[in-house]
Amino acid sequence: xxRTEILDELKKVISPYTTNKEQLANIDEQTDLIxxxxxxxxxxxxxxxxxxxxxxxxxxxxxxxxxxxxxTCIDVISEKINQKA
Amino acid sequence: MISAGNDIVSLAAIDVTRTNQHKFxxxxxxxxxxxxxxxxxxxxxxxxNFVWLLWSIKESVYKFLxxxxxxxLFTPVKFVITxxxxxxxYSVPAFNQLxxxxxxxxxxxxxxxxxxFADNTLFARSVFFNEFIHTVANSVNDFENILWxxxxxxxxDSNIQSVEVRSFLLERVKNIYGDGFxxxxxxxxxxxxxxxxxxxxxxxxxxxxxxxxxxxxxxQTLII
Numbered sequence: 001x002x003r004t005e006i007l008d009e010l011k012k013v014i015s016p017y018t019t020n021k022e023q024l025a026n027i028d029e030q031t032d033l034i035x036x037x038x039x040x041x042x043x044x045x046x047x048x049x050x051x052x053x054x055x056x057x058x059x060x061x062x063x064x065x066x067x068x069x070x071x072t073c074i075d076v077i078s079e080k081i082n083q084k085a
Numbered sequence: 086m087i088s089a090g091n092d093i094v095s096l097a098a099i100d101v102t103r104t105n106q107h108k109f110x111x112x113x114x115x116x117x118x119x120x121x122x123x124x125x126x127x128x129x130x131x132x133x134n135f136v137w138l139l140w141s142i143k144e145s146v147y148k149f150l151x152x153x154x155x156x157x158l159f160t161p162v163k164f165v166i167t168x169x170x171x172x173x174x175y176s177v178p179a180f181n182q183l184x185x186x187x188x189x190x191x192x193x194x195x196x197x198x199x200x201x202f203a204d205n206t207l208f209a210r211s212v213f214f215n216e217f218i219h220t221v222a223n224s225v226n227d228f229e230n231i232l233w234x235x236x237x238x239x240x241x242d243s244n245i246q247s248v249e250v251r252s253f254l255l256e257r258v259k260n261i262y263g264d265g266f267x268x269x270x271x272x273x274x275x276x277x278x279x280x281x282x283x284x285x286x287x288x289x290x291x292x293x294x295x296x297x298x299x300x301x302x303x304x305q306t307l308i309i
Contacts, residue, residue: 019243035274038243041144041159042094042137042294045112046103064112065158 001081006074013050017043029071047073055081089288089302090149090222093235094137095295097216104133113140113161121169128175130213138196138218139166142209145222145301146200148275148290149207155273168199180214186234186257188304199226219292221301232257233301246293254278254289254300278302 001009011024018024018037033039033047048064051057051073057080059067067073103109113136125135143164151157172194187193195210200222210228211220212235219235221228234257238249251268258266258278265281268289277286289302 040243040294042098042140044159045109045161046100048112049103049109052108061112061160061162065160068158 001078003074003078006077006081007070009054010051010070010073010077013047013054014039017047027070029069029074031070033068033070033073051077057081057084086153086224087288087303088149088152088224089290090145090147090152091233091290091292091299091301092141092144092148092220093292093294093297093299094141094218095216095241095297096134096137096218098241098295099133099137101131101133104136110136111162113143115162115165118166121166124169124171128171128177130177134177134213134218138211138213138220139169141218141220142166142198142200142211142222145209145220145290146202146207148292149222149224150202150205152273152275152288155275164200164202166198166200168197170197172196177213177215180216180237184234184236184253185212186232188232189229190231217294217297219297219299221290230304231301232261232304233299235297235299238296238298241295243293246298247291250291250293250298250300253298254291254302257300 015024017039020038023037031037034041048059052059055077059076059080063076067076118139122132122135143161146164147159190210193212195212198209200207200209207222207224208226209220209222211218217235221231221233234253236253255266267279268276269279271277271286276289276291278289279286287302289300292299
């Protein structure tokens with residue numbers, strides 16, 4: 001998958017956890033999940049588990065803690081997809 | 086170290102089914118923490134609430150440490166709770182009020198905990214009502230100078246939560262120390278309290294989840 005394809009899917013994963021839909025539609029790799037999208041930190045585990053299910057990957061602790069903005073989320077998902085291939 | 090760290094969990098906002106799934110709680114709890122549930126089970130506290138209590142403790146400690154280390158990342162399983170003390174004959178009280186404010190946890194049956202993270206040992210106090218769990222962390226096992234509060238608000242809109250928690254804190258500060266204080270973010274993005282004149286930024290911690298907002302601060306730093 002390309003980074004753009006992962007980004008498009010990632011929007012769907014994040015969507016249930018943000019009320020800031022306008023910002024979500026315009027996210028880029030620098031968008032911070034908590035500061036920009038106002039996602040409550042209590043939902044970060046939900047996003048990791050939903051991403052695991054969507055891409056059929058497993059995200060370990062050390063990778064999960066890097067997922068603070070959209071770019072690092074794509075980095076981790078892309079890395080795990082490539083490891084699976 | 087003078088810092089502040091608090092966290093709140095609205096129990097109406099948690100996903101009970103998901104929390105009880107191993108794939109979920111294993112991202113929050115380490116294996117050594119699972120046996121800590123025994124005491125809570127005897128007190129009829131559901132496992133999902135135990136998981137979110139530990140989340141609340143870990144996040145408050147993370148926020149406390151992150152102020153001094155802005156690049157610190159939050160990996161819940163790396164914050165290990167080594168001691169968790171539930172008061173004897175504990176039953177979870179109903180929260181039949183709009184707000185609670187307290188100093189030192191005076192008159193509160195708080196849950197006491199000890200947490201390790203890398204070379205750090207920290208301490209926390211949690212209040213556990215039927216509607217929420219609120220935790221305050223400190224680097225020493227002394228909460229004499231800690232002020233904290235929790236308020237129920239009308240909405241879970243994140244923009245309004247942010248406004249509500251600031252006005253709740255500033256009202257408390259005004260009642261104790263007078264007018265002229267304001268909340269700003271420091272260069273690391275952590276909230277600080279500024280007064281008028283010669284004082285310096287005072288660390289405060291703000292939290293919100295669902296329809297609850299909370300704060301904590303270290304009182305002694307206000308005596309300038």
